[in-house]
Amino acid sequence: MEIAPVELDGAGITRQEWVYLQLKEAVLTGQFVPGRSVTLRGIAQMLGTSPTPVREALRRLVAERALESHGNRRVSVPRMTPAKLSDLCAVRANLEAFAAERAMPLIDDAHLDRLWELDAKVDTAIEAGEIRTYLQRHRAFHFTLYDVGDASAIMPLIESVWLQFSPFLRLAIHHIGSEYIVDRHVEALRAIAARDAQALRFAIEADVREGLGSLTEADWRNLEAAG
Amino acid sequence: MEIAPVELDGAGITRQEWVYLQLKEAVLTGQFVPGRSVTLRGIAQMLGTSPTPVREALRRLVAERALESHGNRRVSVPRMTPAKLSDLCAVRANLEAFAAERAMPLIDDAHLDRLWELDAKVDTAIEAGEIRTYLQRHRAFHFTLYDVGDASAIMPLIESVWLQFSPFLRLAIHHIGSEYIVDRHVEALRAIAARDAQALRFAIEADVREGLGSLTEADWRNLEAAG
DNA sequence: GGCATGAAAATGTGATCACAAATTAGCAAT
DNA sequence: ATTGCTAATTTGTGATCACATTTTCATGCC
Numbered sequence: 214m215e216i217a218p219v220e221l222d223g224a225g226i227t228r229q230e231w232v233y234l235q236l237k238e239a240v241l242t243g244q245f246v247p248g249r250s251v252t253l254r255g256i257a258q259m260l261g262t263s264p265t266p267v268r269e270a271l272r273r274l275v276a277e278r279a280l281e282s283h284g285n286r287r288v289s290v291p292r293m294t295p296a297k298l299s300d301l302c303a304v305r306a307n308l309e310a311f312a313a314e315r316a317m318p319l320i321d322d323a324h325l326d327r328l329w330e331l332d333a334k335v336d337t338a339i340e341a342g343e344i345r346t347y348l349q350r351h352r353a354f355h356f357t358l359y360d361v362g363d364a365s366a367i368m369p370l371i372e373s374v375w376l377q378f379s380p381f382l383r384l385a386i387h388h389i390g391s392e393y394i395v396d397r398h399v400e401a402l403r404a405i406a407a408r409d410a411q412a413l414r415f416a417i418e419a420d421v422r423e424g425l426g427s428l429t430e431a432d433w434r435n436l437e438a439a440g
Numbered sequence: 441m442e443i444a445p446v447e448l449d450g451a452g453i454t455r456q457e458w459v460y461l462q463l464k465e466a467v468l469t470g471q472f473v474p475g476r477s478v479t480l481r482g483i484a485q486m487l488g489t490s491p492t493p494v495r496e497a498l499r500r501l502v503a504e505r506a507l508e509s510h511g512n513r514r515v516s517v518p519r520m521t522p523a524k525l526s527d528l529c530a531v532r533a534n535l536e537a538f539a540a541e542r543a544m545p546l547i548d549d550a551h552l553d554r555l556w557e558l559d560a561k562v563d564t565a566i567e568a569g570e571i572r573t574y575l576q577r578h579r580a581f582h583f584t585l586y587d588v589g590d591a592s593a594i595m596p597l598i599e600s601v602w603l604q605f606s607p608f609l610r611l612a613i614h615h616i617g618s619e620y621i622v623d624r625h626v627e628a629l630r631a632i633a634a635r636d637a638q639a640l641r642f643a644i645e646a647d648v649r650e651g652l653g654s655l656t657e658a659d660w661r662n663l664e665a666a667g
Numbered sequence: 668g669g670c671a672t673g674a675a676a677a678t679g680t681g682a683t684c685a686c687a688a689a690t691t692a693g694c695a696a697t
Numbered sequence: 698a699t700t701g702c703t704a705a706t707t708t709g710t711g712a713t714c715a716c717a718t719t720t721t722c723a724t725g726c727c
Contacts (some may be wrong), residue, residue: 225512226512226713227512227709227710227711228710229499229710229711230512252677252678252679253678253679254678254679255678262712263711263712263713264678264679264711264712264713265710265711265712265713266710266711266712268496268679268680269496269499269710270494272456272499272500272503273499273500273502273503275500276499276500276503276504277503278596284719286678286680286718286719287678287679287719287720288679288680297592300590300591300592300593300594301593303542303593304538304593304594304597307534307535307538308534308597311531311534311661315530317714338476339531363523363524363527364527365524365527366524366527366528366530366601367527367531367605368529369505369600370531370535370597370600370601373596373597374593375596377593391685408539454679454680454681455680455681456680456681479707479708479709480708480709481707481708481709482708489681490681490682490683491681491682491683491708491709492680492681492682492683493680493681493682495709495710497681511689512688512709513688513689513690513708513709513710514689514690514708514709515709645695
């Protein structure tokens with residue numbers, strides 16, 4: 214279970230919601246190792262609640278494909294397979310290229326400035342080798358790009374996909390080394406500034422493909438051995 | 441709450457799963473009217489269980505956007521707005537065109553035959569004016585088209601979108617009349633037979649656009665008055 | 668020593684209860 | 698008749714308990 218996020222209970226939200234947010238953040242920053250099984254009472258004790266809110270939070274995360282529930286009992290962090298990763302990449306590229314294209318006309322100068330700042334922070338985290346911070350900022354960049362106007366129909370879908378590959382991404386970066394992290398953020402932002410939809414789509418698709426889809430067979434073997 | 445699906449408890453699955461399946465089917469066939477609030481004890485009594493499994497099933501459906509949870513308490517069937525419908529249509533068209541294109545190479549003759557049969561059954565239901573049966577078969581056709589090979593990454597996303605517009609679709613068909621139902625299924629199947637990816641994409645996009653996106657302002661007013 | 672068998676511990680599920688928040692109903696005042 | 702307030706009811710939340718299933722582990726057998 215690695216590092217338990219210990220933070221004070223927030224006011225105004227239910228305990229179940231709080232548990233859900235804690236677990237989601239843990240999944241997105243790769244605190245949960247793929248294959249690890251997640252127990253009700255374990256999480257409950259870790260977060261200092263009864264099993265009840267945990268049960269509902271887990272059910273929610275399973276529904277969002279962040280966790281999987283095999284047989285009919287045990288809940289665990291899904292393992293990645295080459296086929297699954299390939300599928301996920303294709304879906305992600307399609308979904309995010311679509312979202313970016315849809316967002317572009319709604320992005321004003323202030324929004325664009327904010328994206329430049331976020332990208333700079335991403336680079337800072339990479340240079341410092343802080344993987345967890347990098348994952349958070351990387352996500353902030355992409356989500357800020359897509360979530361403009363009322364994108365309420367597509368954002369949850371994108372979030373679901375991120376929940377699925379994040380634990381694996383964390384593992385992959387850890388084993389391959391953060392110095393090999395590359396992105397196409399600058400290219401994407403320039404495309405937005407130029408209002409070039411096709412270039413934007415190309416940048417996003419390349420960003421996804423190079424970020425996740427470029428793992429070699431050797432990389433997979435290393436990950437298998439470690440996982 | 442309309443018609444309560446009364447069926448015997450299935451063996452091998454948990455009560456929560458059974459409740460979830462019942463409610464999902466009810467949503468997909470438009471048994472739940474948009475705006476109607478859903479109560480825990482109400483559903484529990486209707487289905488003959490304690491509130492516990494219902495609570496988890498509802499949490500799952502909220503996570504899949506089939507239901508929405510406003511404030512911090514009440515759960516209800518989401519109302520549709522023109523903006524939301526437009527968004528949903530665009531996402532659906534993109535997602536399903538992508539899924540169809542991806543499925544095409546994997547569709548063999550047996551699969552294609554099955555799709556022709558399903559489409560024929562769709563037409564039968566339309567002619568008979570049986571809306572609920574139509575909705576089930578319409579869904580079966582689309583899902584059978586996309587769910588070939590291992591489409592586990594994209595199918596849940598498509599299902600989530602369907603859960604969101606289904607209650608509204610039911611309302612719309614009811615008010616506009618089933619005689620105006622049109623689809624592009626034949627066009628899609630011919631495109632698959634000809635292995636023409638572009639034609640398939642066009643057919644799917646048209647099917648979505650004409651099926652949901654073609655409501656006039658007058659139609660909206662009628663729906664508002666009724667809902 | 669490896670493997671099957673059984674007991675013991677752990678785990679998910681569903682029901683029930685207490686409680687707080689919210690909704691509704693009833694009633695009084697203007 | 699409408700509005701405002703208060704009480705009663707309803708509802709969601711979280712904890713606890715009992716139970717069935719699963720997993721773990723120790724013991725005995727080949």
